Amino acid sequence: MRVNPNFSADILQDLYQSQNQEQTTMQQMATGHLINMPSDNPAGAAALVQGKARQGQNDQFLQNTTAVEGLLQTADSTLSSVVTALNRAVTLGVQGGNDTLSDTDRQAIAQQVQGIQDQILQLANVSYQGNFVFAGTETKTPPFVADPAAPDGVTYNGNDNTNTVQIAEGRSINVNMPGDQIFQQAGGDVFGAMQHLITALQTSDTNGIGTATTELGAALNALGEQRVFYGNAINQLTSNQAFLQQEKVNLQSQENSIDAVDMAKAATDLSQAQITQNATLAALAKVLPVTLMNYLK
Amino acid sequence: MGTLNAALWIAAHALDVDQGALNVTSNNIANASTPGYSREVVNLTEQTPIQSGNLTFGTGVDLKNVQSVRDQILTILIAQQSTQQSGAQTQLNAMQQVQGLFSDPTSGIGASLTAFFNSINQLSTNPTDTAQRQAVITAAQNLVGSFNQTAQTLSQVQSSLNQSVANSVDQINSLTKQIAKLNAKVGQMQQLGEDPGSFLDQENQLINQLSQLTNITEIKTEHGLTLTTGDGTALVVGNQSFDLSVGNGANGMQDVFAQGQDITSTIHGGSLGGTIQVRDTNIPAILSQLNTLAGDFATSFNAAQAMGFDLNGNQGQPLFTFSAGTEAASISLATTDPDAIAASSDGAPGSNGNIVNLLAVQSQPLASGQTPTDTYANIVSTAGNMASQAQADLTASTASLNQLNDRLGSISGVSINEETANLLVYQNAFTAAARVFTTIDQLTQTLLTMGSGA
Numbered sequence: 050m051r052v053n054p055n056f057s058a059d060i061l062q063d064l065y066q067s068q069n070q071e072q073t074t075m076q077q078m079a080t081g082h083l084i085n086m087p088s089d090n091p092a093g094a095a096a097l098v099q100g101k102a103r104q105g106q107n108d109q110f111l112q113n114t115t116a117v118e119g120l121l122q123t124a125d126s127t128l129s130s131v132v133t134a135l136n137r138a139v140t141l142g143v144q145g146g147n148d149t150l151s152d153t154d155r156q157a158i159a160q161q162v163q164g165i166q167d168q169i170l171q172l173a174n175v176s177y178q179g180n181f182v183f184a185g186t187e188t189k190t191p192p193f194v195a196d197p198a199a200p201d202g203v204t205y206n207g208n209d210n211t212n213t214v215q216i217a218e219g220r221s222i223n224v225n226m227p228g229d230q231i232f233q234q235a236g237g238d239v240f241g242a243m244q245h246l247i248t249a250l251q252t253s254d255t256n257g258i259g260t261a262t263t264e265l266g267a268a269l270n271a272l273g274e275q276r277v278f279y280g281n282a283i284n285q286l287t288s289n290q291a292f293l294q295q296e297k298v299n300l301q302s303q304e305n306s307i308d309a310v311d312m313a314k315a316a317t318d319l320s321q322a323q324i325t326q327n328a329t330l331a332a333l334a335k336v337l338p339v340t341l342m343n344y345l346k
Numbered sequence: 347m348g349t350l351n352a353a354l355w356i357a358a359h360a361l362d363v364d365q366g367a368l369n370v371t372s373n374n375i376a377n378a379s380t381p382g383y384s385r386e387v388v389n390l391t392e393q394t395p396i397q398s399g400n401l402t403f404g405t406g407v408d409l410k411n412v413q414s415v416r417d418q419i420l421t422i423l424i425a426q427q428s429t430q431q432s433g434a435q436t437q438l439n440a441m442q443q444v445q446g447l448f449s450d451p452t453s454g455i456g457a458s459l460t461a462f463f464n465s466i467n468q469l470s471t472n473p474t475d476t477a478q479r480q481a482v483i484t485a486a487q488n489l490v491g492s493f494n495q496t497a498q499t500l501s502q503v504q505s506s507l508n509q510s511v512a513n514s515v516d517q518i519n520s521l522t523k524q525i526a527k528l529n530a531k532v533g534q535m536q537q538l539g540e541d542p543g544s545f546l547d548q549e550n551q552l553i554n555q556l557s558q559l560t561n562i563t564e565i566k567t568e569h570g571l572t573l574t575t576g577d578g579t580a581l582v583v584g585n586q587s588f589d590l591s592v593g594n595g596a597n598g599m600q601d602v603f604a605q606g607q608d609i610t611s612t613i614h615g616g617s618l619g620g621t622i623q624v625r626d627t628n629i630p631a632i633l634s635q636l637n638t639l640a641g642d643f644a645t646s647f648n649a650a651q652a653m654g655f656d657l658n659g660n661q662g663q664p665l666f667t668f669s670a671g672t673e674a675a676s677i678s679l680a681t682t683d684p685d686a687i688a689a690s691s692d693g694a695p696g697s698n699g700n701i702v703n704l705l706a707v708q709s710q711p712l713a714s715g716q717t718p719t720d721t722y723a724n725i726v727s728t729a730g731n732m733a734s735q736a737q738a739d740l741t742a743s744t745a746s747l748n749q750l751n752d753r754l755g756s757i758s759g760v761s762i763n764e765e766t767a768n769l770l771v772y773q774n775a776f777t778a779a780a781r782v783f784t785t786i787d788q789l790t791q792t793l794l795t796m797g798s799g800a
Contacts, residue, residue: 054760087727088445089734094448094449094730098722102456106467110467112468113467186696210699212698213702342766345766
């Protein structure tokens with residue numbers, strides 16, 4: 050049988066192939082990626098796009114969590130200060146109800162309570178990153194303004210709307226509570242109770258002082274109940290953060306299972322390709338020059 | 347009765363024949379690595395014997411003819427496979443450029459989409475913040491930039507493919523002219539009963555080059571070779587060639603015409619077929635998916651904008667604008683005012699109630715049935731599949747072509763070993779014939795001195 054005498058084309062083709070294999074493996078090792086072009090694995094490349102999108106979104110949820118945490122903590126610690134101030138007002142109310150006090154003493158106490166009232170008004174107008182925290186969604190307008198004409202001496206300029214922020218796939222949390230629900234709820238109006246206490250102190254109305262102090266105590270309780278909202282939200286964020294961190298690891302390992310290079314395998318493949326190539330070259334060098342001519346001397 | 351003279355002539359003619367055979371061997375060795383060369387063999391026959399009485403005497407050797415060894419079927423198969431291979435190679439080259447646009451999952455349209463929605467998500471934590479609103483606008487600018495750039499690069503690849511069409515057609519015309527000329531020569535030689543060996547080799551080489559450009563059909567008739575395009579339009583008939591031409595097609599691209607007929611859609615394979623495939627099928631398919639994505643995305647997002655209120659309490663206005671038909675290339679921002687993002691659901695600046703609608707564009711199916719990211723992932727896999735298909739075609743056709751070339755080589759290839767053996771055979775024959783010649787010469791001398799009586 051006659052064989053093709055010009056076999057160098059075949060051998061060159063084999064050489065291209067082992068060279069190609071070598072290059073592919075080297076590229077994989079250099080980049081750390083199995084998929085360097087969509088054609089390396091079209092379905093995998095599509096999955097990578099989706100995976101990257103989920104990772105990006107997950108990272109954003111983590112950032113949202115951090116951003117919202119600041120807002121919630123500001124609100125919570127502000128309310129904590131309000132509680133402290135109200136407790137002092139209650140103490141002053143109890144003190145002012147004491148029969149042994151003179152009118153002048155009560156006037157002095159009334160001034161102290163007025164100071165606390167001003168402080169609470171300031172606290173209720175707290176802002177975070179330029180936004181009023183207790184204004185509903187009217188965050189650019191100070192929500193509480195002293196107004197002698199109002200029944201409780203303060204007008205609420207905010208609204209009753211709330212904002213939600215997405216903190217995970219399919220999970221959102223409320224990030225604010227409208228200020229009137231905290232400070233001016235029916236049966237627990239902080240400003241109203243304070244106003245009543247101040248008026249009773251100024252007029253030395255001991256019965257009025259007692260009633261107002263009780264009213265203030267009720268308002269304090271009501272506010273404490275609302276404050277729980279913020280505490281819960283902060284707890285939710287903390288557990289959500291742990292969830293997102295775990296999710297980040299999961300997504301990364303999903304990506305790795307599609308795209309990460311197994312270095313040990315790649316190194317083996319590379320040396321295999323090199324061995325093949327060297328062997329082919331060596332064989333070529335031995336075979337090519339040999340013809341019958343070499344033996345005719 | 348045989349005579350010394352007759353023997354002398356036999357030896358003399360044998361010397362001629364051996365020289366002729368050595369000539370062929372030498373030519374074979376000289377062309378051992380000439381592409382397309384088919385080895386030639388000498389056919390030796392006995393001369394017609396003469397009868398003298400009841401004796402028959404041979405009259406020596408004759409060189410009947412020199413014939414090149416070829417296999418027409420294999421040659422045709424090789425031409426067809428070359429068409430496949432060169433078409434796949436052209437497609438692969440172009441698709442490598444195309445898929446490069448979609449190769450990095452950390453940049454491009456996919457990453458820009460994610461970054462855009464992330465910026466909106468971030469805005470939900472502080473909807474009045476100008477810096478965060480500006481970040482949304484910037485992300486939107488990056489996104490439309492990604493769409494525009496990808497669409498433009500695709501169009502550039504398409505138009506550079508378009509330019510190469512005229513080039514290929516010129517090459518085809520030049521090849522068919524040369525083939526027609528060779529056809530005429532081959533025809534003349536065949537009429538004279540001569541072996542047109544080297545002309546056929548040249549012709550096969552040219553046909554091979556032509557096959558690498560486009561798909562052709564080869565028909566051998568008594569009038570010589572006929573070559574036609576895939577749809578049967580004549581390119582070469584005997585000693586006549588017919589030019590192809592280019593002209594503007596319906597899609598604004600350069601189409602190929604044969605005798606006034608637009609044959610573009612019938613061209614498959616070869617670098618011309620590969621070019622047309624990527625130009626008219628692959629790239630338009632990807633562009634159309636991109637246009638659908640850009641258009642649907644912009645429409646959905648604008649609709650979500652309209653459900654809410656901007657920072658100033660006005661109803662949300664469209665953020666994106668585009669022209670129908672060239673959505674990906676033309677998508678741009680309708681406004682760059684950061685206040686225009688309709689985050690609010692109640693008209694108050696601090697509300698983020700409409701962001702849930704804006705973000706729904708990311709997670710809800712678009713009009714085309716999939717989320718933006720999934721739609722984009724599909725485009726990536728489409729481009730990848732096209733490139734890997736071309737790669738697979740190339741690998742398969744290369745392997746097949748190698749095998750066919752091997753088979754043709756085993757028939758037509760020059761083997762140095764074989765030629766060296768032939769060289770020895772004819773050298774020995776020549777030496778022997780020369781020896782016979784000198785022996786007879788001596789005998790003649792003996793004969794001539796016989797009567798001189800020493």
